[in-house]
Amino acid sequence: MKKALILFSLLLISLLSNSVLAQEEVSAGINPDSPLHSLDRAMESIKLNLFIYNNRAKIDYLLEKADERAAEMGESETSKGRLKANEQREEILDKAEKRTERLDDASKLQILERIQKHVLVLQRVLEKVPEQARDGIQRAIDNADRHQLRIIDAVEESSGKPIEEFKMDLETKERVSETKKRSSLLNPELNIGGVAPTNWG
Numbered sequence: 001m002k003k004a005l006i007l008f009s010l011l012l013i014s015l016l017s018n019s020v021l022a023q024e025e026v027s028a029g030i031n032p033d034s035p036l037h038s039l040d041r042a043m044e045s046i047k048l049n050l051f052i053y054n055n056r057a058k059i060d061y062l063l064e065k066a067d068e069r070a071a072e073m074g075e076s077e078t079s080k081g082r083l084k085a086n087e088q089r090e091e092i093l094d095k096a097e098k099r100t101e102r103l104d105d106a107s108k109l110q111i112l113e114r115i116q117k118h119v120l121v122l123q124r125v126l127e128k129v130p131e132q133a134r135d136g137i138q139r140a141i142d143n144a145d146r147h148q149l150r151i152i153d154a155v156e157e158s159s160g161k162p163i164e165e166f167k168m169d170l171e172t173k174e175r176v177s178e179t180k181k182r183s184s185l186l187n188p189e190l191n192i193g194g195v196a197p198t199n200w201g
Contacts, residue, residue, distance in 0.1 A: 026067045026068065026070065026071045026121050027068070027071060028068060028071035028072040028074070028075040029065075029068045029069075029071075029072060030072075031072060031075055031076060031081065032072050032076050032081040032082075032084040032085045032088075033076055033077065033078055033080075033081040037084075041088070044065055047061070048061060048062070055099055055102055055103070056103065056107065058099060059096050059099050059100060059103075059111060060114070062092050062093075062095055062096040062099070063092075063093075063096050063111075063114050063115065063118060065092050066089050066092045066093050066096065066118055067117075067118055067121045069085045069086070069088050069089035069092060070085075070089055070118065070121045070122050070125055070140070071121065071125065072085040073085045073086055073089070073122075073125050073129070073133075073136075073137065073140070074124070074125035074128050074129055079132075079133065079136075082129070082133055082136060083136070086136060086140050089140065090140070090143060093115075093118075093143075093144065093147055096111070097147050097150065097151070100151060100154075101154065105155045105158050105159050105166065106170055108151055108154060108155050109155060109163075109166070109167060109170065111151065112148055112151045112152065112155075115144060115147055115148050115151070116148065118144055119141055119144050119145065119148075122137060122140050122141045122144060123141065125137055126138065126141070
């Protein structure tokens with residue numbers, strides 16, 4: 001129950017802090033009902049495996065494609081097409097989550113926020129699909145929530161802190177770092193964070 005409340009709080013924060021991002025429309029790829037859909041998937045796989053080298057970049061690309069599959073669920077006119085797109089979406093999320101295990105906790109938090117955006121995409125799909133397709137979309141949302149909960153568990157276990165405390169500590173460190181950076185730019189002679197100045201009179 002506690003983790004569900006945390007997840008809801010994070011989603012609410014994401015909604016408030018990323019309102020512009022949340023309003024962006026995600027474009028669907030080739031409709032899963034099309035015979036060209038398999039070719040599209042093959043091209044994505046080639047790009048992921050041959051042309052993207054950085055692990056974080058691969059995760060970002062996978063989550064972008066998960067959004068695309070979600071949009072395809074909304075575009076498909078058949079239950080078979082929606083099921084196909086959803087199975088691919090879930091497979092992509094599994095791959096992204098697996099790669100997230102290699103990241104530091106701060107980066108995992110960024111991926112968590114990115115998956116929250118994916119949930120928003122699914123929620124928009126839920127609003128536009130026929131009534132008979134809504135249960136399937138809701139299950140997709142529930143599955144995406146489970147991905148988020150596993151990342152929360154991983155961060156809490158690694159950091160030894162509740163996710164809210166870890167996030168606050170991280171934000172504080174970022175503010176302090178930014179303040180030091182601004183101070184050193186405005187007052188280079190103070191050399192904040194470096195060797196103490198010698199010309200103080």
